[in-house]
Amino acid sequence: DPQGWMSSWMLTIRTAFGPGCTLSEGRDRSAASEFRQKVRSGEHSWHTSGEVGNHVQANMVALPKEQAFDFLVFCLRNPRSCPLLDVLEAGTTAPLSVAPQANITTDIPRYRVYKDGVAEGLDGPDERKDIRDVWRGDMVGFLLGCSFTWEAALCQEGLTPRHIEEGCNVPMYRTRIPNAPSGVFRGHLVVSMRPYDPSKVDRVTQITSLYPGAHGGPLHVGDADSLFERFGIERERVGRPDFGDPVTVREGEVLMLWACGVTPQTAIAEARLPLAVTHSPGC
Amino acid sequence: DPQGWMSSWMLTIRTAFGPGCTLSEGRDRSAASEFRQKVRSGEHSWHTSGEVGNHVQANMVALPKEQAFDFLVFCLRNPRSCPLLDVLEAGTTAPLSVAPQANITTDIPRYRVYKDGVAEGLDGPDERKDIRDVWRGDMVGFLLGCSFTWEAALCQEGLTPRHIEEGCNVPMYRTRIPNAPSGVFRGHLVVSMRPYDPSKVDRVTQITSLYPGAHGGPLHVGDADSLFERFGIERERVGRPDFGDPVTVREGEVLMLWACGVTPQTAIAEARLPLAVTHSPGC
Structure with a gap:
């Protein structure tokens, strides 16, 4: 059916092109559906790093x-x-391009609701487990690629990120790199950090670069001093991330940094919109 | 300057990634500026196919x-x-990402102004040569890649498109392929057509595929009958295109079709917006 292949191909939003970031035909997505069901029912209610490998x-x-x-x-x-990855129709809760059965108001473990730029219940029990009661018919949902996408691929090659080994959330840092502004949205780049032995850096770079729709390869590889020089992250802050949890950095390891999906969250908070909702960092 | 390279790189709108569709540093753009000046002054006031080779x-x-x-x-x-290629800030006439010195209200040879979906002065002398008097502070300009971008590359390899040989505008056809809708925008795919000897098809495909930001490779290669089967274009319509001019099709040649930038124009007309402006097809 020539119309069929063409329209389905043309439907794909190709900004997040690349492996794993288009809806390939005939693939078994039951593990992702089952995980979403566990989230929807409240059975899984915290961070999602390392969950459901080989899915976006x-x-x-x-x-x-x-x-x-x-x-x-x-x-x-x-x-x-x-x-x-997907831009939903206004008022629609199903991301038709990438996960038609999903519901963005119930299928994320924890949400942050921002009113006039202030998030309610930060890091506390008040952080919401669904947003059905704040959802409005004029709201537009966006799904953006997350670096957790390639963590399963790293684990499969014995390159397990430290925060998965240590059972915590990835460390994330605010930087002094300004975002390219648009309207009321500006703010600064946020990065996620994973320490690796220098012998592993090339392979970690290769694997993550395969996923441009999930932040792609690292923005930076270096020691703690170079973080300050390039990003304005002081050495002391390595152990006190702005979001997520600190992880052990071993002797001789370098710090690899990736662009992080918390970046738009900080831009949204700074824009002081009357209402905005995001996932909770790491969830 | 690490901040410099990073922010300039991150500024690029990467939906139209690929050769010729990002603003590469240090390139001589004077030919493009001079051509825009000729347009602005009224010296060049008709179609632009084949003008200013090696520029987007x-x-x-x-x-x-x-x-x-x-x-x-x-x-x-x-x-x-x-x-x-670029989305301009509301009210701004300079496309900062791709041509900071250009002005979208004066630098296009002919414009179409749509009011409630009806274009004024179609194909007549009333088609506007600038839109300064209809421009409003709440208007948002979009620049989209055009297949004319790779015509210079084809000419350089002796694969000159027929309409350039014949000094006319490329033939364009409405198809029955529905666009993926968004809000009030829907309509059907419009294609541009260039006939080639079958021995040339592979190379023409290779060259044009290098420019995903300028419609990329062909959507279809075939005889006149296959156009109807796939796109709903009757054989008789090949010599009577919906936009542009008819071109000679020689014995044994196949018809190569590309997605065309007139597609959004027809979607805009059908959406019956109170006001919209586009370039005139071919200009």
Whole structure:
């Protein structure tokens, strides 16, 4: 059916092109569906790093249509931190392009609801497990690629990220690198960090670079001092990340940094929108 | 300057990635500037196929910000016909990402102004040579890749498209392939056609595929009958294109079809927006 292949091919949002970031035909997605069901029922309610290997993991942002154009342009202008996987129709909770059975108001373990730029219940029990009661018909949902997508591939090659070994959330840091602004959205780049032995860096770079729709390869590889020089992250802050948890850095290891999906969250908070919703960092 | 390289790299809108579709540093762009100046002064006032080789050519759409989100999503969902090169800030006439010195209200030879979906002065002398008097502070300009971009590369290899040989505009056809809709934007795919001897098809495909930001490779290669089967273009219509001019098709030649930048124009006309502006097809 020539119309069939063409329209399905043309439907794909190709900003987040690359392996794992288009909806390939005939693939078994039952593990992802089952995991979403566990989240929806409340059985899984915390971070998702290392869950459901070999599937795309997404970050989520939802905001009123009034700000949706500026936010979409923000994503296009900051593709390393905001790789678009899907843009939902206003008021629609199913991401038709990438996971038609999913529901963005119930299938994420924890949400942050921002009112005038202030997140309610940060890091506490008040962080919401669903957002059905704040959802409005004029809201537009965005799914953005997440670096957790390639963590399963790293684990399979014995390159397990430290935070998975240590059973915690990935460490994330605010930087002084300004985002390319769009309308009210600006703010600074946030990065995630994974320490590796220098002998592993090339292979970790190769694997992660295969996923441009999930932040792709590292933005930086270096020692703690170079973090300050390039990103404004002081050495002391390595053990006190701005988001997520600290991880052990072993003697001789280098710090690898990737653009992080928390970047749009900080831009949204700083924009002080009347209403916006995101996933909770790491969830 | 690590911040410099990073922010300039991150500024690039990467939906229209690929050769010729990012603003490479240090390249001589004076020929493009000079051509735009000729257009601005009225010296060049008709179609642009074959003009200014080795530079990116763009199609233009401008519409009120109220419809800009839906149109931007339309482009992302129909990347073959609507490859985004730049999205301008509302009210801004300079495309900062791809041609900071250009002005989208004066630098296109002919414009179409649509009011409630009806284009004024179609194909007549009333088609506007600038749109300064209809421009509004709430308008958002979009630049989309145009297949004219790779015509210089074809000419350089002796694969000159027929309409350039014959000094006319490329033939363009409405098809029955539905676009992926977004909000009020839907309509059908429009294709451009270039006939080639079968021995040339592989090389023409290779060259054009290098430019995903300018519609990329052909959607179809075949005889006149296959056009009807796949696209709903009757054999008789080959000599009577919906846009542009008819070209000679020689014995034994096949018809190569590409997604065309007139696609969003027809979607805009059908959406019956109160106001929208595009380039005139071929200009």
